[in-house]
Amino acid sequence: MKPARQFLWQWQDWTVGWSLSQPQIDSELAVLLIHGFGANTGHWRFNQPVLGKLAPTYAIDLLGFGRSDQPRARLKDEAIEPGAVHYGFDLWGQQVADFCKEVIEKPVLLVGNSIGGVVALQAAQMLLEGPSKISCKGVVLIDCAQRLMDDKQLATQPAWMALIRPLLKTLVRQRWLSTALFRNAARPGVIRQVLKQAYPSGNNIDDTLVELLYEPTRREGAAEAFRGFINLFDDVLAPDLMRDLEISVDLIWGEKDPWEPLVEAEHWNNNISCVRSLEVILGAGHCPHDENPQKLNELLLGKIKQV
Numbered sequence: 001m002k003p004a005r006q007f008l009w010q011w012q013d014w015t016v017g018w019s020l021s022q023p024q025i026d027s028e029l030a031v032l033l034i035h036g037f038g039a040n041t042g043h044w045r046f047n048q049p050v051l052g053k054l055a056p057t058y059a060i061d062l063l064g065f066g067r068s069d070q071p072r073a074r075l076k077d078e079a080i081e082p083g084a085v086h087y088g089f090d091l092w093g094q095q096v097a098d099f100c101k102e103v104i105e106k107p108v109l110l111v112g113n114s115i116g117g118v119v120a121l122q123a124a125q126m127l128l129e130g131p132s133k134i135s136c137k138g139v140v141l142i143d144c145a146q147r148l149m150d151d152k153q154l155a156t157q158p159a160w161m162a163l164i165r166p167l168l169k170t171l172v173r174q175r176w177l178s179t180a181l182f183r184n185a186a187r188p189g190v191i192r193q194v195l196k197q198a199y200p201s202g203n204n205i206d207d208t209l210v211e212l213l214y215e216p217t218r219r220e221g222a223a224e225a226f227r228g229f230i231n232l233f234d235d236v237l238a239p240d241l242m243r244d245l246e247i248s249v250d251l252i253w254g255e256k257d258p259w260e261p262l263v264e265a266e267h268w269n270n271n272i273s274c275v276r277s278l279e280v281i282l283g284a285g286h287c288p289h290d291e292n293p294q295k296l297n298e299l300l301l302g303k304i305k306q307v
Contacts (some may be wrong), residue, residue: 004052011099013083016061018099022055036112039065046204047293051304062096072224086228093119097126100127112139112140140251197258198258253265253288254281281295
């Protein structure tokens with residue numbers, strides 16, 4: 001497969017990485033792929049070239065990840081300082097919405113994995129509510145993040161979690177600690193072990209995957225997005241965004257996702273009106289687009305043709 005072409009985009013004060021695969025004959029619809037936490041455009045290595053044969057298929061590096069800039073993190077109650085950003089779904093959602101308006105410039109299907117799914121929902125809301133002529137035709141959530149550590153989810157957590165939560169919040173605010181945690185996790189051996197949890201079948205856990213996840217962590221500001229994300233105790237949740245959404249949402253889930261239980265996706269499918277379908281990929285985990293790309297691509301190609 002021919003790899004996607006790599007580009008850079010200037011957004012506000014930041015440089016953002018993105019990539020594109022497109023058919024010889026253009027399509028009225030574009031697809032935008034949005035990665036999960038710690039990943040980047042390269043995580044769509046087996047999907048973007050295939051989808052790009054049917055419709056222009058973009059992938060974007062969220063601010064703080066991949067080839068995008070990694071500005072200093074500012075928590076909500078910290079003083080504003082030049083060059084610092086509050087990492088969260090408002091920031092990333094606005095980044096994606098602006099990318100759709102300024103770069104894609106045509107109707108788009110948003111596809112997000114893990115936290116990229118929440119970003120896709122936030123961006124879809126922004127596109128639908130704004131004056132832009134760019135329309136969002138639908139959202140596909142691949143093992144969307146349920147964000148169980150958010151304060152609004154406390155009632156679903158064990159009682160002991162409420163007891164340790166104040167201490168936990170105090171600790172993870174400390175930059176020295178968040179940086180130490182990040183540096184410990186951002187090692188090839190640790191990344192490979194995490195991938196073995198995320199990919200229960202073991203398919204496609206290779207040196208290329210480990211390197212594409214590891215390489216951005218060596219940059220100077222890599223620990224900042226990590227600090228911002230682990231301090232997101234009060235941000236949007238996917239079900240809340242979907243309840244107000246006026247376009248269709250399709251769910252694709254790995255049957256054995258160890259972090260985002262399939263039972264919650266089934267609950268969304270049964271109780272949220274904009275959810276049109278739930279497709280389960282047997283034997284797959286949190287990243288079925290990379291673990292079982294053949295099946296995932298088949299499903300996504302079908303969704304593109306339905307738009």
